[in-house]
Amino acid sequence: MKLNRALLASLAFAVSAIHAKVIEIKDYDYSITRAPQEIVDITERAANKIGFTRGYEVAIPTKAAIQLNPWNKFVTYVINPTTKNPLIIINPEWFSQIPVEQQDYLIGRYFLMFEQGPMPLSANIVGYLFILISLLLMIALFWLLGKTTLAQPIWLRVIVVLATIVVAEKLMLDKVEIRIKQHFINKHAYLINEMAVQKLGDRDAAIKALEHFDTSMQAELRNGMLAFAPFEKTFQKYIQELKK
Numbered sequence: 269m270k271l272n273r274a275l276l277a278s279l280a281f282a283v284s285a286i287h288a289k290v291i292e293i294k295d296y297d298y299s300i301t302r303a304p305q306e307i308v309d310i311t312e313r314a315a316n317k318i319g320f321t322r323g324y325e326v327a328i329p330t331k332a333a334i335q336l337n338p339w340n341k342f343v344t345y346v347i348n349p350t351t352k353n354p355l356i357i358i359n360p361e362w363f364s365q366i367p368v369e370q371q372d373y374l375i376g377r378y379f380l381m382f383e384q385g386p387m388p389l390s391a392n393i394v395g396y397l398f399i400l401i402s403l404l405l406m407i408a409l410f411w412l413l414g415k416t417t418l419a420q421p422i423w424l425r426v427i428v429v430l431a432t433i434v435v436a437e438k439l440m441l442d443k444v445e446i447r448i449k450q451h452f453i454n455k456h457a458y459l460i461n462e463m464a465v466q467k468l469g470d471r472d473a474a475i476k477a478l479e480h481f482d483t484s485m486q487a488e489l490r491n492g493m494l495a496f497a498p499f500e501k502t503f504q505k506y507i508q509e510l511k512k
Contacts (some may be wrong), residue, residue, distance in 0.1 A: 289323045291353055299333035299340075300357060307358055314375035318467050320383065324354040334359070338495050342484060345378040354382040366480055369473035374481070376464045384463075388456040391449045398445040406433055458509045471510060478507050 290308055293300070303311075303326045311326045325348055329340035337344070342362050348355040356378055363371060406429050413425045465474045482503035489496045 291323045291325050293325050300327035303328050311375055314372045318376045318379045320379035326356045329357050338493050343374055369470050370477035373474045373477045380460045380463055388452050390452040394448050461506055475510050478503050
């Protein structure tokens with residue numbers, strides 16, 4: 269009996285040791301303040317459900333922070349530039365409006381983003397690929413011009429090549445690169461959203477959480493907060509993917 273209790277105690281200690289640890293922020297500034305214990309408890313609960321085991325920080329935004337970054341009016345995540353720790357910023361006034369299951373989903377998504385990264389490797393590879401394409405086009409164009417009357421002087425060929433590549437990038441290459449990157453970024457976001465659903469086991473709560481986020485963002489957009497304009501359809505796409 270004593271041996272069993274000792275084993276159970278050891279197991280409990282081992283499990284608790286791998287749980288995520290909330291790291292206290294030492295130097296608060298004008299943008300964030302210490303999160304109350306109830307907010308800390310919410311993030312710990314979500315971290316445990318997701319299986320996030322790294323250390324992280326949690327804070328609430330000040331009015332200055334909300335003015336500086338409108339996403340702070342809701343709930344958002346960053347890497348603390350000072351400590352390099354994952355940091356979740358929660359506005360209690362907005363966050364308290366939604367049920368526990370929806371809170372877990374929104375926070376859980378961010379823990380998965382810390383694990384998986386906000387941008388997939390494929391999107392970064394696309395960027396390098398288009399740099400390579402531009403270089404190859406420059407070399408090919410320089411060689412082709414060498415077969416024409418523009419072969420001399422060399423400096424004229426260089427100017428023509430650079431000007432042509434700049435125009436090609438502005439008119440076509442940059443647009444194609446952005447579209448391809450955005451495709452991979454969207455697929456990455458859909459994957460993280462679905463992973464959070466699978467780990468938390470409540471698809472309906474996930475959909476309602478994203479709908480609440482979208483409704484709040486749309487209201488801000490209607491009130492003139494144009495910082496949200498590029499994301500006007502983002503959450504609607506997330507919701508549709510989860511409903512499939």
